Amino acid sequence: MRLILCLMLLPLSAFSQTITNIRLESSHDKAWVLFDLQATGPQDISIVFVSNTKGTIVPKLISGALTRVPAGVNHRIDWEALKEVGAFEGDLYAELSFDMHRIINEEEARKIREKEKLEAKEKRKEKLRPLIFYGILYGVIILGIVIENM
Secondary structure, three states, X not given: OEEOOOOOOXXXXXXXXXXXXXXXXXXXXXXXXXXXXXXOOOEXXXXXXXXXXXXXXXXXXXXXOOOOEOOEEEEEEEEOHHHHHOOOOOEEEEEEEEEEOOXXXXXXXXXXXXXXXXXXXXXXXXXXXXXXXXXXXXHXXXXXXXXXXX
């Protein structure tokens, strides 16, 4: 498998932030990307591989420097390529993009987690409302049938 490198940056603010010094390497069953990140705050890194034989591959079996990655050098993302797409030949490109996070303190982080928990709870309630309504409706219908047959 011949490896070729491609970079796609999606800057979302006026701050200077770049992904540089990108290296795409592989063994017989894995591929990994090494990169340097210059940014003013932590970044979530997204990666997509593009192959001239397999098309666009959104990797699921990945690990490494993906969430809240600080500025620095030699960050690494590992991909279990053979397990995910099987053997293939041809060129492989890596496209990386990022989102900037503002730095928050522990109190802000706690409030955000609490808010997310409440929102998740409300979504679960919304999903259950129709089930509860139909459960009660069926219960009333069955109760009516039982009373009618007494």
